[in-house]
Amino acid sequence: MPCVPTEITISTLPSHTPRLCDKIHRQEYRLLPQLFDWGIIFVKRAIPLLLGVLLGVVLLVTLATGQVPGVRGQTSNPEGSTLYATGQQGLIFFIYTGIILGGVITNGILIAGVMWWLNRSVKRAKAQTPSAFSFSLNPAKPNSIGAVLVKNPMLVVGGLVTVIVIAALVLVITGAIG
Numbered sequence: 360m361p362c363v364p365t366e367i368t369i370s371t372l373p374s375h376t377p378r379l380c381d382k383i384h385r386q387e388y389r390l391l392p393q394l395f396d397w398g399i400i401f402v403k404r405a406i407p408l409l410l411g412v413l414l415g416v417v418l419l420v421t422l423a424t425g426q427v428p429g430v431r432g433q434t435s436n437p438e439g440s441t442l443y444a445t446g447q448q449g450l451i452f453f454i455y456t457g458i459i460l461g462g463v464i465t466n467g468i469l470i471a472g473v474m475w476w477l478n479r480s481v482k483r484a485k486a487q488t489p490s491a492f493s494f495s496l497n498p499a500k501p502n503s504i505g506a507v508l509v510k511n512p513m514l515v516v517g518g519l520v521t522v523i524v525i526a527a528l529v530l531v532i533t534g535a536i537g
Contacts, residue, residue: 426442430442490502496508
């Protein structure tokens with residue numbers, strides 16, 4: 360592999376030696392990626408800082424003047440204002456916010472529980488010795504359809520209900536019933 364630097368390299372490097380070529384190919388002397396990484400780190404830290412400063416200025420101006428910067432008050436009546444709320448409007452806002460946050464938290468807990476249960480099932484399946492699946496209805500075979508149906512009879516009931524519902528929908532759609 361020839362020693363040809365493809366990036367900007369430090370000018371004080373000694374002449375090309377095999378050791379230097381190895382360092383260049385391992386990208387120890389690359390400057391552009393390091394500058395690019397420093398720029399990304401700066402942007403990642405500067406943007407939230409600038410947004411926080413902007414939010415703080417807006418908050419201070421709002422608290423000092425009673426008006427949001429850039430928004431002109433249309434009316435002084437709180438029932439028609441977009442900036443102020445009556446007690447009832449505030450209460451409704453907090454109730455809706457509580458319901459929405461409760462739903463989000465409940466769904467998060469539900470999804471976490473489902474993922475935990477699925478992970479537990481996957482770990483159990485990995486711990487078992489692998490055996491071929493048999494399409495036999497014989498419940499004596501450990502890894503067959505028959506064994507699954509004997510262990511979980513609700514699958515049979517659920518399957519029958521599904522077949523009956525699908526058959527009824529087909530009959531209603533085709534006009535045989537109705």
